[in-house]
Amino acid sequence: MDRKGKKRGTKSPGDPGIKRKFHGNRYTAEKDVTCVSKSAEKLKNEEDIEVAIDESSTYALLSFTLVFSALESVLICKACKTDIKFLKKSQVGLGFNLCIKCKCNEFTTINSCPKVRNAFEVNRRLTFVMRLHGVGLSGINIFCAMMDLGPGLSKSGYYSILDTIHIAVKSVAKVLFRKAAQEEKVKKIKMNI
Structure with a gap:
């Protein structure tokens, strides 16, 4: 034992020798591009790239206070039969977690x-849409501020998103170029016959 009563050779979690695994934070959430590159690999093997669109899953702008205060006035908790409160939590850009709270201290969170x-x-x-219109990070943040949509995007988050978009667009372009070249070869063969 040493002077502090600790066994020699053992380390506590606060000691610099113990490494904790990093699980990410709000600044690194956008940096994960593994799913994009996996999707790009799947696209390379696809012949038909028609995308099915579900019309029922669209986005809508709404006033948080107006809508959720109206819901609070008509909804109650199933467990304790008391009023519920809706709170906005962990906002990153335009996304956030909707927290539903009541007297029985049951918290339910839903992604926005x-x-x-x-x-x-x-x-x-x-x-992606703002870049198509030639608007960068400053323009996005001004838009978010003027529309009262939240803080906008951080610089590192924005550039991580651009990297992700670049990977996705590049892989789709390769697939489309290959498909166009194959179609052109088929047309030339048909014209020569």
């Missing part, structure tokens, strides 16, 4: 939109 790995899909959609 789908997540791709740890990142909110709406942030990627916003960045």
Whole structure:
């Protein structure tokens, strides 16, 4: 034992020798591109790239206070039969967690939109559409501020999203170019026959 009564050779979690595994944070959520590159690999092997669109899963802008205060006035908790409260929690860009709270201290959280790995899909959609219109990070943040949509995107989050979009667009372009080249070869063969 040493002077502090600790056995020699044992380490506590606060000691610099113990390494904790990093699970990410709000700044690294957008940096995960593994799912994009896996999707790109699947696209390379696809012949038909028609995408089915579900019309029922669309986005809508709504006033958080107006809608959820109206819901609070008509809904109660199933367990304790008391009023519930809706809170916004962990906002990153336009995405956030909706927290439902009541007197029985049961917390339920719901994502405001789908997540791709740890990142909110709406942030990627916003960045992609704004880039198509020639608007960058400053423009996105001004838009979010003027529309009162939240803090906008962080610089590192924005550039991580751009990297993800670049990987996805590049892989789709390769597939489309290959398909166009194959179609051109078939047309030339038909014209020569």
